[in-house]
Amino acid sequence: MRAVLQRVSYANVSVDGRIVGQIDRGLCVLLGVTHSDGQAEADWLADKIAGIRLFEDGAGKMNLSLADVGGAVLVISQFTLYGDARKGRRPSFIDAARPEQAEPLVDYFVERLRREHGLLVATGVFGAMMKVEIHNDGPVTLMLER
Numbered sequence: 464m465r466a467v468l469q470r471v472s473y474a475n476v477s478v479d480g481r482i483v484g485q486i487d488r489g490l491c492v493l494l495g496v497t498h499s500d501g502q503a504e505a506d507w508l509a510d511k512i513a514g515i516r517l518f519e520d521g522a523g524k525m526n527l528s529l530a531d532v533g534g535a536v537l538v539i540s541q542f543t544l545y546g547d548a549r550k551g552r553r554p555s556f557i558d559a560a561r562p563e564q565a566e567p568l569v570d571y572f573v574e575r576l577r578r579e580h581g582l583l584v585a586t587g588v589f590g591a592m593m594k595v596e597i598h599n600d601g602p603v604t605l606m607l608e609r
Contacts (some may be wrong), residue, residue, distance in 0.1 A: 465495040470603035476587040484585030489534035495544030496565040513580035535583040553588040
């Protein structure tokens with residue numbers, strides 16, 4: 464699994480002009496799934512994201528986690544994170560998992576963040592054409608892979 468984390472002051476996702484997910488302070492997570500991914504990878508990534516310290520403390524150091532700041536998560540499924548553009552001009556997406564594998568794993572990942580870590584999690588709509596509005600805070604952007 465690959466995730467691009469962006470620390471945000473606000474983020475939303477809309478489908479057909481209607482907002483379907485929205486958060487204030489927290490992380491926007493663009494999440495990609497590949498063929499070899501399973502629950503172990505989703506568990507590791509959810510645990511890592513829940514505990515990662517990307518928020519500033521009183522001294523301006525990144526020492527605080529989502530729970531420490533009462534932050535939320537907006538998860539957007541993003542198969543294009545497994546795009547390969549090394550050859551030619553059009554990316555190949557053969558490394559991205561098929562929807563029948565990816566969608567249940569994305570759902571599992573979201574539920575892990577909610578149940579195991581008690582986080583408020585909003586999502587987009589799997590497979591839909593989405594518009595994502597991100598107010599990147601910092602900016603702070605980090606990529607994680609398992």
